[in-house]
Amino acid sequence: MDKLRVKIDGRTILAAPGKTILEVAAENGIHIPTLCHLDGLRDVGACRLCIVDLYGQLVTSCTTKVADGMEIGTQTETVRAYRRTILELLFAEGNHVCSFCVSNGGCELQDLACELDMHSVRVPYTYRRERVDATHPRFLIDRDRCVLCGRCVRVCQEVEGAHTWGFAERGATARVITDLAVPWGTAESCTSCGKCVEVCPTGAIARKGASNAEMRKHPDLVAELTERRARG
Amino acid sequence: MGKVKVATVWFSGCAGCHMSFLDIDEVLIDLAGRIEFCNSPITDLKVFPEGGVDVTLVEGAIGNEEQLELARTVRAKSKIVIALGDCAVTGNVPALRNGIPPRELIEEIYGTSRTTNGALPYEVVPRLLERVRPLHEVIPVDYFLHGCPPPAGLIAKAVLALLDGKTPELTGADLKFG
């Protein structure tokens, strides 16, 4: 099929039809910040951090397909400012005083703060206090650190097929749950595969006994798995 | 040209940021010639200079009435205020008490302690605020030095830039929490 011609940040790029702006940008070495996106999972456009400017409209690059002649700005003043505000909102709603990233630097939220030049969170923090669910023999979830990206929900559904993780409630009280909001350890559908641990971008879902410096995550595992499955 | 007046204050925090400040090693020698240390836990000068200072580095979050009051004094008497370290920038560990009513907190900590024989410190010590707040929620802050503690190099970079009359460029990894 014919290649499309798009302009990203002033650069003219030839792109294959059917690809998203995010994919095309990545292929061409243009970095767009993401959080809920993960290669190998369906995109939902929930975190809004990958917004780009498309003719003055802000669209999520993970869900918007390229079209011929598109002119896209990934680093405009507005886009950067909005991304930063959104990130501040994420920090303010959770509780990210966390021993993980201090030790291992393995937190995507922390990386985003650096990338998006977040000097301080200008809105008051909520200081959420949720109970830690450590009922699972191998894993635990600290919902204070959860950013509701839904990667655990999607990986469990789309890759593992267990449908253990899901969302409950709405607005500020929305949270991820296991089965019908039972303690994780008693969630019968859980296969203990650990994929949710690997894809969680923060320290919310962790392996027991390895919650500090030892904790290394492998979110790229999912893309590998899905690719291999496709090959059969 | 006179020396630049620098103060540091220590609110709810562990003093680790001050330690990190002292960790700037040989830069200290350079600084000693260029700055005059005013009110600081390091110098043990307890009164904030009446005539004001050029720069104040603030470690720690705001947790009680005395800190709130002093923070306002700091702002009024400093040309530049720097939030030093995560507690000042985000509230960090001291803010973990937020959500627990201060009264319960005091009763739990002092009421059940053997060393205080259950006496509750209501009178002499400053009253706790309902919530621990990051510095910028209480006064306007000019620069934020992230980290728990901020790396010595980062502190040196910021202070030296200010001494040279420049705006410290804090980007990327400089903004790493934790």
Add this chain to the structure above:
Amino acid sequence: MAGRLDVLVCSGGACMSSHSLEVKEELVRQLEAHHLADEVRIVETGCMGPCQYGPLVLVYPEGVLYKNVAAADVAEIVSEHFLKGRVVERLLFRSETADRIIQERRSIPFFEKQMKIVLANCGAINPESIEEYIGAGGYEALGKAVTTMTPEGVVAEMKASGLRGRGGAGFPTGTKWDFVRREKSPKKVVVCNADEGDPGAFMDRAVLEGDPHTVIEGMAIAAYAVGAQHGYVYVRAEYPLAIKRLRSALEAARKLGFLGDRIFETAFSFDIEIRVGAGAFVCGEETALIASLEGRRGVPRIRPPYPSTSGMWQLPTLLNNVETYANVRHIVARGSAWFASIGTEQSKGTKVFALSGNVRNTGLVEVPMGTTIGELIYDIGGGVPNGKRLKAIQTGGPSGGCIPVPYLNTPISYETLKELGAIVGSGGVIVLDEDTCMVNLARYFVEFTASESCGQCVPCRSGLVRMLDILDRITRGEGAMDDLALLEELANTIKRSSLCGLGQTAPNPVLSTLQYFRDEYEEHIRHKTCPAAVCAALFVAPCEASCPAHVDVPAYVAHLSNGDFAKAFDIHMKTNPLPGICGRVCYAFCETKCQRAQIEEPVAIRDLKRSMADYAMEHKLAGPKPRARNGQRVAVVGSGPAGLSCGYFLAQLGYETVLFEALPIAGGTMATGIPTYRLPRDILKADIDRIVRAGVEIKLLSPVEDLDELLADGYGAVFVATGAMKAQTLALGDPLPRGVVTGVDFLKGIHVDGTSEVGAEVVVIGGGNSAIDSARAARRLGAKHVTIAYRRAKADMPASPEEIAEAIEEGVEILDMTSPTGVVGGGRVEGLRCARMAAGPFDASGRRRPVESDQAEIVLPTSMVIVAVGQEATGELLRGAGIEVAKGGLVPVDPVTMSTSRPGIFAGGDATSGPATVVEAIGAGRRAAIAIDRFLGGNGILEPEERVEVATDYDEDAYTQERARAVPPMAAAGTRIRSFAEVRGRFAKEQAIEEARRCLHCDRKQTEDGVCCGSSAGEAAGATTR
């Protein structure tokens, strides 16, 4: 079956909740008893519209509409109306403008400007009878479509009609149908969105309850046009009656073959299922609705793909709103050209609005697009009740915005409202009066959307909570000015970066109130006050908050209720040193906000004040002691209420204060303009003398011409309160014959110069208090006929209704809609030529602008014309001091400190506000005194001690029962016009105490037990202080 009478009983949701079914049952019983069952047919209908007046009963063939019918009224209706043919007048509507009863439904103003298409059957037929629907032309359009039109033809008709989606977004309906029709899929779905969830919206509910078949028919036509086989109605569980009626309608339609296989014996087959939603607001968003229909969690997803290509079960899906479908059959039956002839260029047809809030006629109305907002609120809605002023209207619910009064002439259409920052939305219109706090309103909507956010995307989920946080802070008086910038930034971020329509529109109420009412936000932040007296943390009580001088009404009234008049007086003097004057002529803003009105009537605060002031005068009470002299001097120019108040409070603060007055008497307009029958001069003198005794020197006949001279004379500061004494004039002729005077000169002549010349016939021009004063004074001087000519409607007169009523009692005639054009007569005036006016479009004040009517000019024979059309300031003195003076001679000042652009020179009262009230001037004078104290090195604190709630010594609960407001004795009109003696009497002491006990003590705050450590008051105030 054909009877003599058809009796329609409204069984819409609102009427049912006011027991219309009991009325119907009683009707059945009564008809049986009178053996009328065969002659009178009872029909239960859907919503008739004016829900405020339910239960409604409509009787045909006459079309008589009864309102507020109770079961107990039925016997009378049956025996009088049905048997004897005499309409029961007490249950009829009354005209709001003319004092008359309206018998027939179609002549009621509420219905006159309406045009019912969508609601044609609502309130006219029994919604549970398919026969009645068919009888009213139902299912003809479906038959026409499937038997005579091609699907393409139907879509073309829809496109040509110009119908746009009534759910809120206004997308062209025909275009949407075309998208779905073009999809190549053997299976397609038609969905009706009945998930109406905006606060204040009940249009869809009324249609489903009142005429379910019209929606079914619309959906069937749509299905035929786009090629769908299945339909779903997604309706919220909170609408059980709608669900019940829709369900029975579906069964009936199936039975008669309008749904099911081979409809009208064609190849077209279609059926509809009901899906009941759990009531999440976000499920009104189409992708969330579809998710919910499919049985999944109701959260929106990214579009594209749009439902038209991939909707329910990934099938092409047509999704329209109830009202959109309800229009369809009419377009098909009567043709697109007919529909397109209604409305505006881009917005065709009618729109149903749910009118609610502070409007006389709440209910359901349908008007052609292009009807102006003012017509909707005033002509149909009947305007704002209880003598309150309109502040704004809110459209589109939580996704919409506010439209302030100056835009009443805006024709309603998708585009025009959007331009104003509001939206047509689904059609909820909330009318807001002056008692609405716009910050609180915005807060309410954000609270709603924050709790209805699905929680999927960050800006909406977390951002709305943060916005709510900031709004909470502001309404508690803890906001900072920086908060407004942050609020706007968050609002814009959420608006532009949220995933779905909920988040994208949720900040609108905040953005639109910030656009039109930013000053109100600033009041909350800077002055820690809530002008509408809504935000409870910011005021002592509504009466205190609404008083321009912030007199602590609950405290002094509580002292009065204890019988302690002296303590009450002391409290009053802390904020207002003119109790005798205010006890007589105050506008009593406090009474308009008095919560007692919710039981019966406001407490008679002004009369109580008068009792207290008279007691103080008779007992020679002095009020609080002033502070010791501090050796500094301040000059005040003008001895009106602003000057007197400023002088008094400066003296209290220890300043040597000198008031300079150009006239031979002190008091300003109070002495020259207010007639003695309202304000006896001994009372005026007593209040002024007390101020002099408190240490203020008044220099009469001492005009000030140069402020710099005063400053050079050793006065540390100057307060200028020279009033607005210059009379405005009208071009009535040149030269003017004798006998034409201004109201200002006329009243001043009586009170200062002692003249008493008056004509036998007097015409007063104007509608304010000074026009009324002139008219009443003229009567007292012996004028036989006094006529007030006013160019607008009587209801628009700015004079207080009380004064107008008293003037009429005294024989003054008011000729409204009459605009003088010139005088007749040479040497002496002989008559006044007036044009008769008609109500034109709305002006910026929300009143109808008078425009010349086609009636002939009239000449009022008269020997004296008093022109009382307003006064203005000159600003001369301040201009001379190098201070910039704005239009109308007004001087711009800081509203809190009353400081002018020149340090040390302060100004207030009518000189800065234009003609206003005594109490406003008193407040300004006091604020200036505080600011002057600060300017001269003081701390500006007048009352060092904290406010104390006054305990009472009687059984308060006993007084919460209904009790009539006490009325003071009044002189009879016949006696009144014979002299200038005071008209209004005063309460006896016991009567005053009893009246004071009607106070509900809104100032009592529930206090928590003292917490010994933890939150402190200083913390909150300190947050983000810049």
